[in-house]
Amino acid sequence: MNDVGGPAAGTLVAFHAHPDDEALLTAGTMARAAAQGHRVVLVVATDGAAGLADESTYGARGEQLAGTRSRELAASARALGVARVVELGYADSGSGEELWPDPPGQTRFVRVPLEQAAARLADVLAEESPQVLLTYDANGGYGHRDHVRVHEVGAAAAAGYRESTGAPLRVLEATVPRDTICRALDLVAKVYRFPPEFDRSSFDRAFSARAEITHRVSVRRQVRAKRAAMRAHASQASDGDGGARTLGMLLRIPRPLYDLVFGREWFRDPDLPAGSPVRDDPFADVP
Template identity: 70%
Template sequence: MKTMITTPDGQPRRTLVAFHAHPDDEALLTSGTMAKAAAQGHRVVLVVATDGALGLAGSEYGTADELAARRWDEVSASARGLGVARLETLGYADSGMGPQVFPDPPGKRRFVTVPVEEAAEALAVILREEDADVLVTYDAAGGYGHRDHVRVHEVGARAAELAGTPRVLEATAPRDLLVRALHLVARFYRFPDDFDMAGFERAYSARKDITHRVNVLRQAGAKRASMAAHASQASADGDADRTLAAFLRIPRPLYDIVFGREWFRDPAHVGPVSHDIFAGLTEHEDRAE
């Protein structure tokens, strides 16, 4: 006879798999939700698609290979702080930002050059192993449009189909609220010169399309620590500044206001906005052993 696995408060234990493009992507949009789920007794798995070797960083972080190794250490530290039970990488090379198309590095393939079906099957293997209840990916625009983020959306959607994962949540943000919050922050702190405020006005999702809003105020400390773990992505040469560094300079009361909620879109969701990413999963989807 199978015994139901439950959380400390007697609820069915679920498994959340968060799928991200690069080390550090988990910190901004989903770290609070991941920490909240782990604290409630659910199993949290983090899967990173690429090595992050083309991430912007100060020259002290060395070559692309050295930066990739450092970023794996950083995401490992972030995952430990969030209560992640399993950390995996699909092992693809970072595809980079902007119009430049980078050739594949020796022995690897850029994530965007890998067929969706192939990458999706690699992720589906993990989803099946974990009997995942919820998969977190990105919205169709990849949030702010990074090519690897768009591919995470495509690969994640297909992997969920292959593995029969009951729920796919697209990590996003209501763009109107996000822009208002950024303008508020800009009254007190100067963003880097390359910070594209107009880009955020076109990014993420309209508020009407948000289906899940998660209160992560109690996880604000864990979220901030997750951001801080990615020191390479807060670094720059000379007097340049990075967006992550600017976020980390925001004092806690204001930081909690700006980052105290996380938002998701479930294309299959019907009804009012939900505050629980596991709500409504039916009994036959409960995990058992």
């Protein structure tokens, strides 16, 4: 499954919580797979309408912002070579301590029954017959409730797909070695000031231990595409007070340092035994 294009090319489905998550976590791997001739499908669970944005430019939280973020998602997908985008349309669950009521006509992602959301993702898997599914680790990265739900829904959908079809499916949980991201954030903090809502200490408990990493994918050749995908999500680069948010801060990193920080992406395969050799190719050893 390592050949470029031709009959050996496969399909990769990337499942994400919000528009812009794909740019931050798996954009390089998606762009690399597309460049190698694999079909890449992007599935996004929520509309991202609870995200912070400059309301004077992008509209208040709600339907107007959701439309903006959908258009940004499409632009990001084009930059990465994605063949198909599926928006499940659940309401963004937000990141505050209190879970907001459901908006009219929608259900917040974390309130959707697990089996219902998993069935919708499994339908996409049945349509695409992928060899690889990208989701999140059990921590949901930094712990956002929608990210944790992506992990749960992805695992349930993969299990249902395997049971119903008997087809093999590699599940790779997007993550980052904790020590690596903390070291990178500390380095960035020497040059840039993160926004007040950014909790650096939360990353000490986030993502996965280095020993759990099974795939370390080099995406240095895809850094330009990854940066373009991040730029596509302009509404998430600044807040309503004119300050830069995390995405905006990351885009200000000088290119050599950016290439160093974002030149690799990491994944955990929960089906591989501990101590397995770390792989570089998501399609390696896939039947």
